[in-house]
Amino acid sequence: MSDDTPRKGLGRGLSALLAEDPDDQPALDRLRVGKTVPIEKLVPNRYQPRQYFDEDELEALTQSVRENGILMPILVRRDGDSIDSFEIVAGERRWRAAQAAQLYEVPIIVKELDDNQALEVALIENVQRQDLTALEEAEGYRRLMDEFANTQEALATAVGKSRSHVANIMRLLGLPEAVKTLLQAGSLSAGHGRALLAAEDPEALANIVVRKGLNVRQTEALVQKPQKTDDTAKPADAGPSPIDDADTRAMEKQLSEKLGLTVKINHHGEVGEVRIAFTSLDQFDEILLRLSQQPDV
Structure with a gap:
């Protein structure tokens, strides 16, 4: 053909x-x-x-x-x-x-x-x-x-x-199978599911959402709230990063310009985290798209 x-x-x-x-x-x-x-x-x-x-x-x-x-x-x-x-x-x-x-x-x-x-x-x-x-x-x-x-x-x-x-x-x-089962049964909406994608433990939070009857916005707020555990001595982001030098701030600026979003880098010695702030799922989708693009060679 x-x-x-x-x-x-x-x-x-x-x-x-x-x-x-x-x-x-x-x-x-x-x-x-x-x-x-x-x-x-x-x-x-x-x-x-x-x-x-x-x-x-x-x-x-x-x-x-x-x-x-x-x-x-x-x-x-x-x-x-x-x-x-x-x-x-x-x-x-x-x-x-x-x-x-x-x-x-x-x-x-x-x-x-x-x-x-x-x-x-x-x-x-x-x-x-x-x-x-x-x-x-x-x-x-x-x-x-x-x-x-x-x-x-x-x-x-x-x-x-x-x-x-x-x-x-x-x-x-x-999503975990247990969460997908709740979605399929109608206990959670697609909006709930998308919010739970960003959770560290989607299954645990899904059960809370169903039990309390939370709406999508409440679910998004729950996901963004730091989850406490018994073995957590203190929040991971408690206090400012001990290393706050010009190089780190320059990297933040470079990443922010690349993604078009606010980027925050916190690190303690050899370990740390990069936080990217987004205000909608469309922005989140754009982040994934840009991060998945192959670099020019």
């Missing part, structure tokens, strides 16, 4: 995937009508980013399907080499509701999509409908990057989000 051949899927949106020519209204009408197949001919999407289906919402959809049928066809692709079996790309909730409503047939639209496009479409549909939890969204982004070598910039364009949003959501995957 030529490099000049337009790539399908990423960044085009669902409407573009349903017809090669968006101006071909008759073709769009035919696709919307689709065709019907026995419900047992459909199999779930192996790349489904959504891991949890709310039972109450599914029951409400099932009742709607019983009364009105499936109003929007399910987007599918061929299931491997099978000629009469189809893998769901978008619309698994409708398929599950149709099963619960004991429908015999369901309307489908068949598209030729590769694995990359199938995951992209499933992720785009769920993100745009806000059907995913933050962790499911993050995992979907990770799979698109790891399995299909996509960039954060390309993903952001595809789902209509900023690159910083994609980066911030993906960082949630670095």
